[in-house]
Amino acid sequence: MTEILMIAGMAAVTFGIRYILLASAGHFSFPGWAKAGLNFVPPAVLTAIIFPAVLIPNSNAIEFNLENPALLAAVVAVITGLVRKDLLTTIIVGMLAFGLFKWLL
Amino acid sequence: MTNLHDPGACTSPTILASTGTSQSCPNRLKEVFAGSRATIPMIVGAIPFGIIFGTLAEQSGLSSLGAIAMSVFVFAGSSQFIALGLLSAGTGPLIIIATTFIVNLRHLLYSAAIVDDVKHLPGPWRAVIAFGLTDESFAILADKIRKSDENWRLGSLQWFYLGSFLTMYGNWILCTVIGITLGELFPQMNSWGLDFAMSATFIGMVLPYLTTRPMLACVLVAGAMSLGTADLPHKLGLMVSAISAIAVGLSFHLASRRKKETARSKETDTAGMQTKEENK
Numbered sequence: 001m002t003e004i005l006m007i008a009g010m011a012a013v014t015f016g017i018r019y020i021l022l023a024s025a026g027h028f029s030f031p032g033w034a035k036a037g038l039n040f041v042p043p044a045v046l047t048a049i050i051f052p053a054v055l056i057p058n059s060n061a062i063e064f065n066l067e068n069p070a071l072l073a074a075v076v077a078v079i080t081g082l083v084r085k086d087l088l089t090t091i092i093v094g095m096l097a098f099g100l101f102k103w104l105l
Numbered sequence: 106m107t108n109l110h111d112p113g114a115c116t117s118p119t120i121l122a123s124t125g126t127s128q129s130c131p132n133r134l135k136e137v138f139a140g141s142r143a144t145i146p147m148i149v150g151a152i153p154f155g156i157i158f159g160t161l162a163e164q165s166g167l168s169s170l171g172a173i174a175m176s177v178f179v180f181a182g183s184s185q186f187i188a189l190g191l192l193s194a195g196t197g198p199l200i201i202i203a204t205t206f207i208v209n210l211r212h213l214l215y216s217a218a219i220v221d222d223v224k225h226l227p228g229p230w231r232a233v234i235a236f237g238l239t240d241e242s243f244a245i246l247a248d249k250i251r252k253s254d255e256n257w258r259l260g261s262l263q264w265f266y267l268g269s270f271l272t273m274y275g276n277w278i279l280c281t282v283i284g285i286t287l288g289e290l291f292p293q294m295n296s297w298g299l300d301f302a303m304s305a306t307f308i309g310m311v312l313p314y315l316t317t318r319p320m321l322a323c324v325l326v327a328g329a330m331s332l333g334t335a336d337l338p339h340k341l342g343l344m345v346s347a348i349s350a351i352a353v354g355l356s357f358h359l360a361s362r363r364k365k366e367t368a369r370s371k372e373t374d375t376a377g378m379q380t381k382e383e384n385k
Contacts, residue, residue, distance in 0.1 A: 003167065007175050009202035010201065010202055010205045011178040014205060014212075017212050019216070019232060019235035022220055022234060025231070039214070040323045043350075044323050045327075048343050048346035049187060050307050050311070051328040051331045051332055052331050073305070087309040087310065088150050095301060098301040
């Protein structure tokens, strides 16, 4: 039941966001500052997910040390992304690095 | 447009009236296939993403049917992943829905970018376009619009988009099902470190943004705040951090733009004074 409510709610807000401007067919537009603000949404959200996932992997304490495979793999992924600038390569190299570090440590 | 649900009627009266050209069925089909073909490179990136989503669903506490329903009705990759992360942390549906809202707000940008190109289309078409407006289909459509003429936009855009959307959509649902099956066949898959796939993907998605100082400030605030608010109940830290980071990034952006504007107006002032002196 909770699952149905959750999925229905997610579907409703997602479609609402994608549809509201198209529904008004150009009769409504955002002020410039709001559009500029929207540009910051993806990096802000994604970063707020990445940091705890990588630095608090066991959800109790920050593990900023060389024994944390997620942290080491994240560093590898960042370097790969900066050098190759290709999403798929970043994902694959990052995952391989994580597997390797997890196996080594 | 009635034609959307009536494949028998092939020429659209609205298009006839507005451009004076008619379009036959094979042409529409050609556009659908062209849209589908243009989307194939994007699918290569979406396949692992969809499969991983499917494999992670079960262990995050989402039923197989729920995972399929999510891919069918929500159809938004990153927010689906985030929902799994929140579910496995025991977060309630309301917070998950609110977080989905924040995460998918970026799609407003996409619809703002294409609204002028699709406003001639009837309501149901615009609804279909909205439903399928993923990062990938938006990128494909925006690129195609830039390269095409007015006639294409008025007569073919929706068919091209339909091909792109159905390809993404079909692939996403199929990959979800494959992922669920793999997860059930190999329950030990969760020890393969697939959960890091999400972090790796998001790292790859954030990096291209880091080209300006406001963006850098935004990302630093998001990272620091998310660690500082990790203990907040109901995983509220994600929303608090994201909103603070957006506010900081936007403030930096507006401040630096104002600085540029004042610099420019000073330049024009001095230029104006010089011409006055020359006139003397």
